[in-house]
Amino acid sequence: MLTHEDLYQRLRSKDSVQQLTKQIWQAVEGDDQPFRIMEVCGGHTYAIVKYGLDQLLPSGVKFIHGPGCPVCVLPQHRIDAAIQLARRPETILVTLGDMIRVPGSRSSLQQTRAEGADVRFVYSPLETIQIARDNPDRQVIYYAIGFETTTPMTALLIDQARHADLNNLCFHTNHVLIPPAMNLLMEQGANIDAFLAPGHVSVITGVDIYEPIVKRFGTPVVISGFEPVDILSAVLSIIRQLKKGLSCCENNYARSVRESGNQKARDLVDRYFELRSDFLWRGIGSIPESALQLKPEFAAIDAERAFAEDCPQAGEEQSSGCICGAILCGHASPLDCSLFAGICTPQRPQGSCMVSNEGACAAYYRYRRTQS
Amino acid sequence: MSRIQLAQGSGGRENQQLIRDLFLKYFSNPILAQLDDAAVVECGTTAVSTDTFTVHPLEFAGGDIGKLAIAGTTNDVAMRAACPEYLSVGFIIEEGLETELLERIVASMSSELQVTGARIITGDTKVVPRGAVDRLMINTTGFGAVRADCSVKRIVPGDHILISGPIAEHGACIYAAREEIAIAGLTSDCQSLWPAVKALLDHEVPIHAMRDATRGGLAAVLNEWAEQSSTRLMMTEEVIPISEAVRGFTEILGIDPYILACEGAFLLSLPAENSSEAIDILHRCGHPDAVLIGQVENADNGPQVILTSAYGTQRLLDFPYGEILPRIC
Amino acid sequence: MCLAIPSKITAIDKETSMATVETMGVTRSANLALVEDEVSVGDWVLVHVGIAMSRIDENEARKNLDLFEDILREEDELNVSDSGPGQC
Structure with missing residues (x-):
């Protein structure tokens, strides 16, 4: 039987990390070729910066921090919608903690709550059921965020709400999809040799979603877990593939990721959601078929339709001069931005990468600020 | 069930009765019993600290707001190498608070006072209408006789930094309880630190500075120390x-343990040659996990706190900012 | 993105599809409605925002760990096996 030791300590063990590091050094020895690895997922960014894994690697091996922070990529008008919805009378806006500081065009949910709006940050979407039950006379709006990992959890909430006959709960859907973003970055000529693919997205989607990218761009994709040993062994896999001139999709996180993913979760998602024709990603631009919306038959619980007047359409994004777009595309590092740690801080984020702990800029701010 | 009423704070009979039946019963001592407008005490060089306590829930695993109000303030006094002697206490009570609960809290204050021997010498009670305060707030001000010069100004490069015990225990426990995140298995470390400080002072350990890592946790205290003493603190994470x-x-909530509050653990900065003696003393007086966690260096790049990981990598330990919220990412 | 935590099931309520799970001595509840495999007490699941997303496969975890053990043993041996990661 598996133990905590197996799933935590051994995957963080100093000896294993040292040995993997050594092997990575050996693998790239005498090689001038750079190995630019985009970790798509913000959870990986967070782990890499927190454990300082990049400091262990040869200078040719570089992590490029990807767009994998679901709140960082939301455009301002969708944050504005959250704020306007929260300000509606007799309304409770429920969302996840990551949303609290994300700036819209003028305000944030934190500010809106301070002004008197009822905004609640829950640990689990399912807590929303109880909030709706406890407040039958008020409109509860669940502001749904997240990638493929979190979408099934929203779908489960919708499912449970329908079975509970709650008629005061509706949903504002902001679920986005990872492969279209990876695809667009490559199309735009991102400076990336390989992808370290998101482990927990893959738990739901399975391995196949990355095949088109591997085929089209010849870019190795290695799915990885989030512990130091997971990440370093995925880096080693990537380097070996690149050195051998191979490109394939490799599942280095098989303890949690099945080849076919989680069909049950995907079925539930498919019951309620459909693709949007396109979706604006903050700092990146519009990406076709990169997000989900509720199907038309659920219009009654779709806040975007029910309260359309409070959901502004995409407008001009206010630019603060930050270079988030270039950072997300792998063309720049947070330390290259003139606003970094001066005008732009986690307390007053100017751009998307600074808003969530796992945004590349926020992670750098937290752990790297003075080492630049 | 008996509940506190507005009249009990209005200075009349009911008010007097509450003072007599509850506060005098548990806090009685000759100075308090005089019930004059002000208490008169003898005090030499005195360390004074005040703090107002509000915590939800009022009772939690490992303590309650009363224990917190006594230990929290006497700890602040103790951190200046002062023996906590006297306390003032102010209660702000929301009408409707269960009398039984208030009595449990007052009893818990009384028993925490036994740990240090400090006495409550003056007090005040207000009862406010529903909604004006979240059930109960307690202010305490502590007065202590200073026994040694212990202050952040004395922190110098070369000092060792010790911690008396496990961090983040209180913050994690309260967080889980308050957010009603159904997480079991957490207990607050709320406790009076004077006995440990006294043992160190009795052994004449030349402590430079002490601070209990309350709000903002280890991260806040270390950053304050680095800034106030213009030093760089090098901490060993493992x-x-x-x-x-x-x-x-x-792990579950994606929160950094270094920013969560302790109510029973404190940091010490002291000359390197005295650190093992201090650790031995702490081990012997109820702090078996006391350990050396870092040292003070010259701040060549400005004040900062650096954590060195088990892998030898380094990162900044920043001041905490913003609300502590679970993240999905 | 997507913080998910390996957690061990210590109790299951079949009717509500809820489980009590434990991580490093801390227990909480988790919803099992999305887990495809049959799970029972003692199994490990990956929990994201209070909802289990998959069962952690013990054999695969062991394979993983064994591989890391191999890597540890291969100390000082250059160009480790072609059997390790990095294969297509």
Whole structure:
């Protein structure tokens, strides 16, 4: 039987990390070729910066921090919608903690709550059921965020709400999809040799979603877990593939990721959601078929339709001069931005990468600020 | 069930009765019993600290707001190497608070006072209408006789930094309880630190500075120290004591344990040659996990706190900012 | 993105599809409605925002760990096996 030791300590063990590091050094020895690895997922960014894994690697091996922070990529008008919805009378806006500081065009949910709006940050979407039950006379709006990992959890909430006959709960859907973003970055000529693919997205989607990218761009994709040993062994896999001139999709996180993913979760998602024709990603631009919306038959619980007047359409994004777009595309590092740690801080984020702990800029701010 | 009414704070009969039946019963001592407008005490060089306590829930695993109000303030006094002697206490009570609960809290204050021998010498009670305060707030001000010069100004490069016990215990426990995140297995470390400080002073350990890592946790105290003493603090991450349960809690919610409050652990900065003696003393007086966690260096790049990981990598330990919220990412 | 935590099931309520799970001595509840495999007490699941997303496969975890053990043993041996990661 598996133990905590197996799933935590051994995957963080100093000896294993040292040995993997050594092997990575050996693998790239005498090689001038750079190995630019985009970790798509913000959870990986967070782990890499927190454990300082990049400091262990040869200078040719570089992590490029990807767009994998679901709140960082939301455009301002969708944050504005959250704020306007929260300000509606007799309304409770429920969302996840990551949303609290994300700036819209003028305000944030934190500010809106301070002004008197009822905004609640829950640990689990399912807590929303109880909030709706406890407040039958008020409109509860669940502001749904997240990638493929979190979408099934929203779908489960919708499912449970329908079975509970709650008629005061509706949903504002902001679920986005990872492969279209990876695809667009490559199309735009991102400076990336390989992808370290998101482990927990893959738990739901399975391995196949990355095949088109591997085929089209010849870019190795290695799915990885989030512990130091997971990440370093995925880096080693990537380097070996690149050195051998191979490109394939490799599942280095098989303890949690099945080849076919989680069909049950995907079925539930498919019951309620459909693709949007396109979706604006903050700092990146519009990406076709990169997000989900509720199907038309659920219009009654779709806040975007029910309260359309409070959901502004995409407008001009206010630019603060930050270079988030270039950072997300792998063309720049947070330390290259003139606003970094001066005008732009986690307390007053100017751009998307600074808003969530796992945004590349926020992670750098937290752990790297003075080492630049 | 008996509940506190507005009249009990209005200075009349009911008010007097509450003072007599509850506060005098548990806090009685000759100075308080005089019930004059002000208490008169003898005091030499005195360390004074005030703090107002509000915590939800009022009772939690490992303590309650009363224990917190006594230990929290006497700890602040103790951190200046002062023996906590006297306390003032102010209660702000929301009408409707269960009398039984208030009595439990007052009894718990009384028993925490036994640990240090400090006495409550003056007090005040207000009862406010529903909604004006979240059930109960307690202010305490502590007065202590200073026994040694212990202040952040004395921190110098070369000092060792010790911690008396596992961090983040209180913060994790309260967080889990308040957010009604159904997480079991967490207990607050709320306790009076004077006995440990006294043992160190009795052995004449030349402590430079002490601070209990309350709000903002280890991260806040270390950053304050670095700034106020213009030093760089080099901390060794793997030796910082964190209990298994707190580690699990912070993993689950994606929260950094270094920013969560302790109410029974304190940091010491002292000459390197005295650190093992101090650790021995702490081990012998109820702090078995006391350990050396870092040292003070010259701040060549400005004041900062650096954590060195088990892998030898380094990162900044920043001041905490913003609300502590679980993240999905 | 997507913080998910390996957690061990200590109790299951079949009717509500809820489980009590434990991580490093801390227990909480988790919803099992999305887990495809049959799970029972003692199994490990990956929990994201209070909802289990998959069962952690013990054999695969062991394979993983064994591989890391191999890597540890291969100390000082250059160009480790072609059997390790990095294969297509």
